[in-house]
Amino acid sequence: MRIVVLTGAGVSAESGVPTFRDADGLWEGHRVEDVATPEGYDADPGLVHAFYDARRAALADVAPNPAHLALGRLEAVLGHDLTIVTQNVDDLHERGGAHHVLHMHGELLSAWCRACGHRFRWEGTLADRPACPGCGVSELRPDIVWFGEMPYEMDRISAAIAEADLFVSIGTSGAVYPAAGFVIEARARGIRSLEINLEPSEGTHWFDEARHGKAGDLVPRWVDEVLGRL
Numbered sequence: 001m002r003i004v005v006l007t008g009a010g011v012s013a014e015s016g017v018p019t020f021r022d023a024d025g026l027w028e029g030h031r032v033e034d035v036a037t038p039e040g041y042d043a044d045p046g047l048v049h050a051f052y053d054a055r056r057a058a059l060a061d062v063a064p065n066p067a068h069l070a071l072g073r074l075e076a077v078l079g080h081d082l083t084i085v086t087q088n089v090d091d092l093h094e095r096g097g098a099h100h101v102l103h104m105h106g107e108l109l110s111a112w113c114r115a116c117g118h119r120f121r122w123e124g125t126l127a128d129r130p131a132c133p134g135c136g137v138s139e140l141r142p143d144i145v146w147f148g149e150m151p152y153e154m155d156r157i158s159a160a161i162a163e164a165d166l167f168v169s170i171g172t173s174g175a176v177y178p179a180a181g182f183v184i185e186a187r188a189r190g191i192r193s194l195e196i197n198l199e200p201s202e203g204t205h206w207f208d209e210a211r212h213g214k215a216g217d218l219v220p221r222w223v224d225e226v227l228g229r230l
């Protein structure tokens with residue numbers, strides 16, 4: 001049984017990480033254009049660094065919830081037959097026991113040097129413009145895929161979907177492509193699909209089955225079903 005799981009901000013909501021598309025349309029008080037685009041970074045790098053430094057520091061105050069832990073249990077049994085693709089930049093899947101996670105929108109705990117192109121695990125701050133551990137130039141930026149940039153791991157994600165028996169989308173509004181299109185790719189290949197989300201996503205009609213409620217309740221239940229059928 002090969003499964004591809006796509007997760008979004010909803011899987012981390014019960015851990016206390018705010019989702020993106022709240023009623024006010026702001027991301028933690030900021031317009032996404034200001035903090036999640038290359039143009040925003042060029043206009044005010046100090047603001048953008050301070051923003052991501054705060055998000056990175058906030059990881060210390062959150063913990064994986066039952067949805068992350070259930071996916072960790074599933075990976076322990078399925079191994080490489082499970083591919084977790086996340087749009088989230090937190091590390092809660094890893095702390096929940098999943099180790100092969102494709103972070104298509106980058107990671108808070110990674111920095112990318114604009115001078116030499118190398119990436120480094122990064123737990124500290126960037127606003128103080130530290131020197132790159134590789135080349136020494138102070139051009140490190142958050143390793144986050146901003147709007148207008150190319151998501152990571154697209155080849156591996158497409159290959160995993162092509163070989164999957166089941167595609168499951170958890171906690172994502174289905175508003176941002178290419179992730180929102182994975183279900184269409186799965187459907188075109190005749191792969192069964194399941195949505196687990198608090199409410200119907202924008203693409204809910206593409207799924208064979210949809211379950212609506214909290215990821216912390218529904219994901220452990222679904223994982224138990226899958227493990228019970230093996």
Ligand code: APR
Pocket residue numbers: 007008009010011013014019020021022032087088105170171172173174175176196197198199201213214215216
């Ligand atoms: N359980 C399940 N789903 C939940 C929960 C919960 N406890 N809480 C919220 N949700 C759902 C919401 O109903 C919403 O449909 O999670 C979804 C979160 O949607 P978004 O905030 O749009 O997050 P996401 O889909 O991950 O955003 C995609 O957009 O801003 C960019 O790059 C950013 O990766 C992000 C991408």
